[in-house]
Amino acid sequence: MRLSSTGRRPWRLSGIAAIAVAGSLLLASCAANEPAPGGESPSGLSGTLVGGGASSQDAAQQAWVAAFQTANTGATVEYEPTGSGAGRDNFIAGANNFTGSDRAFKDDELAKDNFTACVAGTPIVEIPNYISPIAIIFKLDGITSLNLDAATIAGIFKGDITKWNDQKIASQNAGVTLPDLAITAVHRSDESGTTENFTDYLHANTPVWDADASGNWPYEGGEAANGTSGVVDAVSNGTGTIGYADASRAGGLGTVAVKVGGDYVEYSAAAAAAIVDESPAAPGRNAVDLAIELDRTSDAAGVYPIVLVSYLIACSDYQDDAIVPLVKAYLGYIISDEGQAVGVKAAGIAPISATLFDKAKAAVDSIR
The missing domain is CATH 3.40.190.10 (Periplasmic binding protein-like II)
Structure with missing residues (x-):
């Protein structure tokens, strides 16, 4: 069943607060929308986040990037729609800080543990953020x-x-x-x-x-x-x-x-959301790896079986600690109610369900 933002427990943050990070990067809410000294981003975020991959996500990613950068003027996010295969290869090589992929990594790929930007032996984060027929x-x-x-x-x-x-x-x-x-x-x-x-x-x-x-x-x-x-x-x-x-x-x-x-x-x-909600999680994955196994053969009424579930993929533990605030902020924005609404408007995606949101938020929060 497709759930609206009022039919799920929302991450009750909006605007700049939705994409700010904890600790020293979070300014007082009363000053959140005021210009910061020296032209810095009101959220305190700065730097460049490099991503790319699934071309299916491109329209949504461009909208997410625009909204995120408007709220975080010191931050730059790049998303190059190179295709899922190239995106996964670039993530493995460390060329992408995060990637978009129209499938999750397979068990044999995960077993190699060769993700250059990630701390060895730590799981990767995979979040089905883009659900579309x-x-x-x-x-x-x-x-x-x-x-x-x-x-x-x-x-x-x-x-x-x-x-x-x-x-x-x-x-x-x-x-x-x-x-x-x-x-x-x-x-x-x-x-x-x-x-x-x-x-x-x-x-x-x-x-x-x-x-x-x-x-x-x-x-x-x-x-x-x-x-x-x-x-x-x-x-x-x-x-x-x-x-x-x-x-x-x-x-x-x-x-x-x-x-x-x-x-x-x-x-x-x-109809796309309906089949995702009925499909089981991929077995044997870490709690931050939210890959699912779609049931393409369902004959339930109103189910559309040719569905694309595209993922956000990131490290759970980065070699470069400096990139972590940007990764957490951007991924957190995408899965939020506000971010999903932007994706609906830009690309007609099905918003993630309450259950999936809770798991996705826990995965993003765990990134370090």
Whole structure:
């Protein structure tokens, strides 16, 4: 169930207070909005925080950065939408102070314990801060919505179904005049958490998709495009095109209602949040690692199974103590009621639930 800010126990801080840190960095609330001597940030925060990764988070991250820097004029936050794979690699190498990723680190990756910026032997923090459906987007003149089941979606993206008027599509869309037009299926060329979530849904729901879930596209053929923007541009600028992207980027393109049980479900933030709330935590993780295992096969009413859960990833214990106040302040702002509301407005995300918020706040508070 999607919870509003009034349906969860909020972190009752707002504005500058929401992103200030404890101790010597926290000024008296009566002076919180007044200019500080010498042009310093009213919160006392200063320095540069370097992040990057998931391009799906880009719209929300730009909004979060703008709000955070407005309240903390001495602080700079950089977020480069390099893609999830590059973001994780940069975090491992210590090039990013934090990263965004459309999947959590896997057990074998965590076992290597080679996170350069983190104190060896300490866990990393992984917070599912960005919950959004992945939309299947298409461009067909005069058609704005189609119903498709998992097997048909898989056949289209594998290249087995090549025409829009194929009977497998037509049989699910009575009354829709489908053109005798070639299908151009667009996929990501870069390693992508969006691709991994999309292929995980297909792998879990139909034997037609005989490849494992992967962040790298597993089949030959189709058209490849770099990043979320590349896929959206390729679909938008083509005819008879179809692709997949974070739903916030669907714009005016046609979208697919996905078959769940006996119904076809349109994407929505509420439907995405519903499947996240029903999914279990990943086993064997530290308390600050909030990775979950999505149940893609749920047939519950109103659940949308092609959902992207994108994570904020940070050290729980940094080699460089100087970066800690900025990391805690920025991550704390993102998960707050205020930050999540900014994400809703900028990118249409589903706000995190009360239970997840409490765990996320504890994880952020533990960073040192």
